[in-house]
Amino acid sequence: MQRLGKMSDKPSNPYEEWLVSDNNLCIPVLDRSQLGAIFALLDLEVSEGPRGKLSESVERPKLNLDLEHLQVADYGRFGGVTEDIRAHIAKLNSAHPISSDELYYIALQSLIGLTYPVPNSNEDLLLACDYEAALHSILLKVASDLSERLRDVNAHLPYWGRLAFLRVMTDIPHDALRRSGIEHIAVTLIKRPAFNATSFVWNSTALVGLNYALEPILKHLNRFLLSYFHTQQMAGPRRMERAFKASLPIIFHFWGNVSLDKMHSLNLIFDQNEHIRAHRLTADQVDFIVAHELIHIGSNHGRRLKERCLAGDDAVVARHEFEFSADVLAVNNIRAIYADFKEKYEAVILLFLYMSFVEKAGAWLRERLGGEIKFREQSGTHPSSAERLLRIRAAFDVDDSYKTEVIAFAEKFFSDILDYADGLADDEIRSVIQSAIKV
Secondary structure (H helix, E strand, O other): OOOOOOOOOOOOOHHHHHHHHHHHHEEEOOOHHHHHHHHHHHHHHHHOOOOOOOOOOOOOOEEEEOHHHOEEEEHHHOOOOOHHHHHHHHHHHHHOOOOHHHHHHHHHHHHEEEEOOOOOOHHHHHHHHHHHHHHHHHHHHHHHHHHHHOHHHOOEEEOHHHHHHHHHHOOOOHHHHHHHOOOOEEEEEEOOOOOOEEEEEOOOOEEEEEEOOHHHHHHHHHHHHHHHHHOHHHOOOOHHHHHHHHHHHHHHHHHHOOOHHHOOOOOOEOOHHHHHHHHHHHHHHHHHHHHHHHHHHHOOHHHHHHHHHHOOOOHHHHHHHHHHHHHHHHHHHHHHHOOOOHHHHHHHHHHHHHHHHHHHHHHHHHHHHOOOOOOOOOOOOOOOHHHHHHHHHHHHOOOHHHOOHHHHHHHHHHHHHHHHHHOOOHHHHHHHHHHHHOO
């Protein structure tokens, strides 16, 4: 599968039909009244906080909703899912059960974002922080209630994974699906936090498995980055301390399996367009990961890896070559489909900057405190994200004008976080970790 190009007269694609009919298989986890109650409760909790009752003149934050997290579904019942795939999905869920409380918390956090009025004083900033803290507390409780209510349908998972899969698959003409050997394929969410995505291939079908927390983590990171990017002029002396602390739950999720209900930080956003931008970045990043997995399947990388290993090739070297190949072909797909792919370029580069930061930060923490904290061993099946990033930039083959201000900021920002952390004494690092994730 070399291209995922669009055609104006392409044959019928079943994935387009499922994009319409899937709604009948989904369950809304919250209705309009419940969402309204969350917002009302926010005002109440903030009024009972350190700043006291809110006056009528205080401008409240605006509520933003990313609706792909409003619905859940049984991934085994979707169109195109065979009995064999359904059984495999059930086996994966049984082998790696997902905590319902954690699942619904990260889904709600990705669903709901607050846009604050531009602050005119330090008091305005503190009020926004109160709202963020109150939202975190409320979502933890709502997630617990949802987990209890939906415990009997624990096969139901947030719809974002299926939606991303269909977005990519609907770009492929039906005859191209057949030629690439991906005509019968499905997707699911699974709990294996050491990866972004993986694939399982049988003779006539395949399954793409996405990390159940992938979209919420990327949404959180995009909001986190955009928040710091747009508040540079409001920076205080503890800015890097706050950024380091906020990054720790995600680092330890990938390196130590820490629950993502700790994934909370003061992502203060003062422009509603930035929530839209975070949503767009996240969708483009997830779509790139799905396309990467489809290329593995369509290019028969699994079978070819076995053949190379039987021939005596080094397995790690071969795996890395296939990862680079899937990255480059996914980039080629973007270049083929989109005449102006600057936004896609930004999203993909940020994706690998995030991954590289998590890898570097985890390795650094293991070196500093590895004897005191249990870290998960890294598999080594993938090349480093930093090396993949170099290859991806070369594959896009663009000039410096494609390096957006956000990309330039992200490069320095994550480097500054690591430099700040490296300057701390071991006891200070332990104290920040204890505060962030209670390790």
